[in-house]
Amino acid sequence: LTKKDMKGKKVLITAGPTVEPIDPVRNITNRSSGRMGYELARAFSYRGAEVTLISGPTNINPPYILKRFINVNTALEMKNEVMKYYKNSDIIVMSAAVSDYKVKNYSNKKIKKENENIILELDRNPDILKELGKIKKENQILIGFAAETNNLLNYAKRKLVEKNCDLIIANDVSKKEIGFDSNLNEIDIINKMGDVTHVKKSSKRDIAFRIIDYIANNYSG
Numbered sequence: 001l002t003k004k005d006m007k008g009k010k011v012l013i014t015a016g017p018t019v020e021p022i023d024p025v026r027n028i029t030n031r032s033s034g035r036m037g038y039e040l041a042r043a044f045s046y047r048g049a050e051v052t053l054i055s056g057p058t059n060i061n062p063p064y065i066l067k068r069f070i071n072v073n074t075a076l077e078m079k080n081e082v083m084k085y086y087k088n089s090d091i092i093v094m095s096a097a098v099s100d101y102k103v104k105n106y107s108n109k110k111i112k113k114e115n116e117n118i119i120l121e122l123d124r125n126p127d128i129l130k131e132l133g134k135i136k137k138e139n140q141i142l143i144g145f146a147a148e149t150n151n152l153l154n155y156a157k158r159k160l161v162e163k164n165c166d167l168i169i170a171n172d173v174s175k176k177e178i179g180f181d182s183n184l185n186e187i188d189i190i191n192k193m194g195d196v197t198h199v200k201k202s203s204k205r206d207i208a209f210r211i212i213d214y215i216a217n218n219y220s221g
């Protein structure tokens with residue numbers, strides 16, 4: 001029987017990719033499947049938490065035990081929804097692969113094949129996690145993800161400091177068999193002291209429960 005050690009906790013999770021439109025038929029997105037975030041949403045719910053999942057487009061059905069499920073497309077839409085729900089949350093997990101850039105001039109007509117070259121100008125999107133890091137309350141646990149192809153732990157530690165997170169979940173997306181598009185993952189959990197806890201290769205479902213175990217063991221109240 002699953003222990004209900006997250007009972008009474010409100011958890012906000014972002015998952016999946018975001019999609020930035022170029023014109024009515026084209027967009028910019030990324031390879032995030034959303035699986036890690038959905039498994040976390042499911043596992044937190046099983047452990048008794050009230051989970052709000054804010055997701056970009058994925059092929060996964062949202063777990064039926066969620067408190068709330070919100071679909072978004074763009075990073076700006078995701079930010080707006082996060083800002084509605086973060087205040088009430090005890091634990092905030094930002095596992096979405098948010099597009100760093102959006103198209104500067106969206107074309108409301110399909111762009112025609114007329115020139116040999118075209119230049120697509122991009123503007124920075126807001127960094128949702130970083131903004132939460134600036135406004136979060138002392139008693140809220142803010143968790144970010146770091147998907148890197150090299151120098152994983154160094155970049156992850158830097159992210160933790162820059163974005164004022166309590167924990168960073170680091171995974172190496174250069175390894176073919178784990179991470180993006182896979183049911184498997186292998187992670188390191190890094191805390192504010194810089195302590196690194198390795199979670200060995202396992203299903204994303206299992207990894208989700210290990211992350212919750214870590215939170216349950218290291219944060220009380």
Ligand code: C5P
Nearest residue numbers: 094095096098125126127128129144145
């Ligand atoms: O800086 P980078 O995108 O690599 O950091 C990854 C972490 O930041 C993830 O937790 C991701 O959900 C979050 N993020 C965000 N908003 C962005 C970019 C990243 O919340 N615009």
